[in-house]
Amino acid sequence: MSEPSVRLRFAPSPTGPLHLGGARTALYNWAAAQAMGGKFLLRIEDTDRARSTDESLQIILAGLSWLGLAWDEGPEVGGDFGPYFQTERLELYAGYAERLLASGWAYKCYATPEEVQAGRERLQAEGKSPMYDRRDRDIDDAQRAAYEAEERKPSLRFRMPLDQLWKLEDLCKGEVEVNLRELDDWVMLRPGGMPTYNFACVVDDLEMRISHVVRGDEHFMNGIKQSVLFHALDAKAPKYAHIPLILGKNGKKLSKRDAVTNILDYRDKGYLPEAIFNYISLLGWSFSGDQDLFTVEEMLQRFRIEDIGASGSKFDEEKLLWMNGEYIRKLELCELLRRSQPLLLAAEILPESAFDQSAAYLRNALASIRERISLLSEVPEKLAYLFVDALELDKDAEKKLRKNESAPQWLAAYADLLEKSDLPASYPADRGDADIAFSLANKGEDGGESGPCMSPAQLEQQARDFAESMDVKFGHFVHPVRAALSGTTKGPGLFDIVFLLGKERCCQRLRAIAARP
């Protein structure tokens, strides 16, 4: 262990789901901790009692887990610096409050919210910055006694140094200087004793020995307040990195139009967590000048907080979509099958038993569409034609079929040919070793000339010969057959379709179309 140990945290408030920005913040904190060999902790900032919900908490935890951002300390895993919910640390804050009150860095404020607001408006009317007017900063004992007699419940405010230049060395923005006069005497403890964000955050970052804080730029001014408080506590503040917010396509704040509000919605839309991870890493950070795709391990070797850019970035779902397609194509077929299973089941085109009994077949089916999808959610729709009993043709498919008047004849003849051929059986029948012998991932050539049945390549040769014998150009032959078999004009190679569909279904579909009026 290196001496000042590296500890980072993600500290969400459970007042809503984990959104894109939060996920990126968590990811950078996590990555920094991993990259520096430190710890990553999760702390729940639930001091806003009214808005915090357990539902939000669960969604946040699920979102982080889905992205693979495991925490070393925090809810569900514990740790030596707990508890990790701020509402369970109230006595701690009270102790610090006492200390600050005694040292003069804090004072009691008896003003009601209405009075504070009135003071704010007065200052604004005078052309000054609207803030707390510090009315109780220096009240005397008599005044204090009078307020107490009125049974006013005081809040605790921080005695911010007046008119002082304060420097903050931000890992992302560089050195920033702010005049403390811009900040007011902010509330540390609400009248009921509940701490506010800045106070609890500092106490916890201190107690939990946090070394680096990466968070959204909206916290920059809080960073100033917090570093002054660390100073008041005679403690060293962690290193801060305030990173730019993610913007929508229009350059404005990210809205529902641009991105989902819950990161888990991406899972439901068919995105892979690897792709989301990779993509959001790139929102403000770059792996290298010429590489956008990388593994987590590769990223951790290069990631440095200091390299996070200072300018805001826009979320672009098109690139995410492309990236997701890349990750889908990278998956092993069994893995792709495993991940598609829930979608396939939800679409009700397959019974659960199929995943055991016809695994090789399903892998081949996936291999046939893998290069044609960008989202997992496209799997069921692209594969459905293999499993339906009554195939519906789309408009383009109908057009292709009507284009050639003699098509019905050779469609029927082709059915007869297939009938006599050594084709694999149709799902759900046992297809023997056909799907193992001919892996569509390898263009179906594995079995060479000696498979248990005809390979897609052999089927193609047979079809070419057949077309020639019927005096039909191969290209003209293919399209109506594809339409009759799959119901659409695009998709996998025709003989992958024939192979996957199997003898009975091919014949049945070809004849059904051929027999139409």
Added chain:
RNA sequence: GCCCCCAUCGUCUAGUGGCCUAGGAUACAUGGUUCUCAUCCAUGCGACAGGGGUUCGACUCCCCUUGGGGGUACCA
């Protein structure tokens, strides 16, 4: 209003004074491969916000303008 931050192709970005007639990725367009679509490959399109300085030399440093973002709570 005041304070802080930011500014390279449509988008994500590389670039830290000369390697830049600005590189990669995506998107888009075109061509190739092919039974379609997709994948893949090739080519093209396309940017240093504007104006002042500093310098032998600025995308890179400084200032101003403009534009954008954030903050200004008894929310985080």
